[in-house]
Amino acid sequence: MTKFQSKKEKQKPAVSTASLPDIVFMLLFFFMVVTVMKDADQLVEVRLPDATELKKIKNRTDVQNVYIGKPFKSLASTAGSAPRIQINDKFVEMDEVALILKKGTKEKDLINLRVDKDVTMGMVTDVKTEFRKAERLRVNYMALQREKD
Numbered sequence: 001m002t003k004f005q006s007k008k009e010k011q012k013p014a015v016s017t018a019s020l021p022d023i024v025f026m027l028l029f030f031f032m033v034v035t036v037m038k039d040a041d042q043l044v045e046v047r048l049p050d051a052t053e054l055k056k057i058k059n060r061t062d063v064q065n066v067y068i069g070k071p072f073k074s075l076a077s078t079a080g081s082a083p084r085i086q087i088n089d090k091f092v093e094m095d096e097v098a099l100i101l102k103k104g105t106k107e108k109d110l111i112n113l114r115v116d117k118d119v120t121m122g123m124v125t126d127v128k129t130e131f132r133k134a135e136r137l138r139v140n141y142m143a144l145q146r147e148k149d
Contacts, residue, residue: 040089043071052148070118
């Protein structure tokens with residue numbers, strides 16, 4: 001009878017947590033490398049116009065964002081309610097646009113123009129003239145995709 005033993009319930013071995021810190025730090029480093037930090041806070045309201053023919057920007061690292069729109073209501077007491085130009089984290093005047101773009105961007109950088117749909121075309125034309133003075137001729141206009149009629 002020694003050949004046959006009674007079947008006792010075997011206990012499962014405990015899960016080893018020795019490699020858990022390695023996995024956590026590997027994920028942490030992955031997200032630190034992959035994450036792109038936001039470079040500027042938006043100070044103006046921008047409701048993008050609709051468009052039917054749009055293209056996606058392929059390389060977003062060489063892009064300089066320029067916003068044109070009315071300041072948020074929380075900033076209206078200091079910035080006013082008229083449409084303003086924002087480059088990086090500050091408002092700029094029309095005559096400062098060329099100077100800031102000339103010293104703050106590389107020649108090959110793409111200017112990403114985000115304009116509120118209520119801003120007059122005259123202001124957009126003036127800003128584009130300042131882009132030409134700064135020799136920044138690669139301009140992209142942001143818009144929302146609209147269904148074709």
